[in-house]
Amino acid sequence: MTDTIVAADVIVTSPGRNYVVLKITTADGVVGWGDATLNGRELSVASYLRDHVCPMLVGRDASRIEDTWQLLYRGAYWRRGPVTMAAIGAVDVALWDIKGKTLGQPVYQLLGGAVRDRVLTYTHASAWDTPALLDAVDARREQGFRAVRAQSGVPGLDTVYGVHRDVAGYEPASRGAGPVEETWDTAAYLRHAPRALQAVRDHVGPELALLHDAHHRLTPQQAARLGKELEPVDLFWLEDVTPAENQEVLRLVRQHTTTPLAIGEVFTTVFDCHQLITEQLIDYVRTAVVHAGGISHLRKILALAEVYQVKGAPHGPSDVSPVSFGASVHVGLATYAFAIQEYMGYPDLVHEVFPHSWSYGDGYLHPGDAPGVGVELDEALAAKYPYEPAYLPVARRLDGTLTDW
Ligand code: GCO
Ligand code: MG
Secondary structure, eight states: OOOBEEEEEEEEEOSSSOEEEEEEEETTOOEEEEEOOOTTOHHHHHHIIIIIIHHHHTTSBTTOHHHHHHHHHHHTSSOOSHHHHHHHHHHHHHHHHHHHHHHTOBHHHHTTOOSSSSEEEEEEEEESSHHHHHHHHHHHHHTTOSEEEEEEOOTTOSEETTEESSSOSOOOOEESSSOOEEEEOHHHHHHHHHHHHHHHHHHHOSSSEEEEEOTTOOOHHHHHHHHHHTGGGOOSEEEOOSOTTSGGGHHHHHHHOOSOEEEOTTOOSHHHHHHHHHTTOOSEEOOOTTTTTHHHHHHHHHHHHHHTTOEEOOOOOTTSOHHHHHHHHHHHHHOSSBOOEEOOOOOHHHHHHSOBSOEEETTEEEOOSSSBTOBOOOHHHHTTSOOOOEEOOEEEETTSOBOOO
């Protein structure tokens, strides 16, 4: 038996949206899959892998997952950042996949085995006006979800990051040569959001876990005010209230509200959330397998989080491919400091392109017991859907200034 890597290939496929897939093959013919998708910047990671990482992998021992991680992180000299960390994440997940397949075990067993029977999940309910939002929440409850993220439009605006007046559901990205520009009005949002969320709480009663995402748009003072106003709604969390690369501003928010806070889907390493965790400025850390250096690094972030009673709640929208989504569910099953996994769902075609062992049922996820991560790529089908340029929108305030989002 030899675990020597003989090939490392990058496949970019677009079954509805772009996914960057890494395929690592060993001399024994074992194939491991990784995900390096970076929404709106996909080709940069494809190049980082194809041009700089894949040639280094060939000839290496696939069983040395941690050593390979350290080589790619420390060896590049240029550390951190979404492109580097998504590339490292793809290699890491592919190597865990190979190890599981080689040993005939699902990855969660290699991580220490299950600490829970199933992984709680939340999904999205989005609609422009409040009656439609209540219907969307009801539809999610009928699918068994016990936790729902509610997003609505804002009176006076035409579109609000992913929520559109005339289109059902939630989709921030759009295909085309560049980003769509939206208009944003924080004052109107702050007037409307508490009323819309209170209407949802009144409609569903006390038990359903409700979440809301402010998508980095507020100042610390505005965030503190919103958190305080939302206390009667009893949110499971309020997400990304400020652009949290400035971690210390969360102290101000924390001093004013007991609404639980979740932050971190754009973070790529433990260093991005170190202060948020050690000062207990957040309750949930949103770092994802794909963007934070793979299973190996996410586990280190969650080990730090465990010490401070912060819990993992990874990003899982439809731009996280089923490969790293499956990897995340393995982490969720085997990691104590893990609360909930976002699951936005995928169109049928994506399930066909990425056949997988993970499953959803009754508000929970399970990674399945297939050896490795349990997600494959149907390469022939994937080849029918080549890359198409697509971008997330940008937002400007009423006076035309670009705003955080
Ligand atoms: C979430 C997110 C997404 C992201 C998108 C960016 O909480 O699911 O905020 O909507 O914006 O995944 O690629
Ligand atoms: Mg978010």
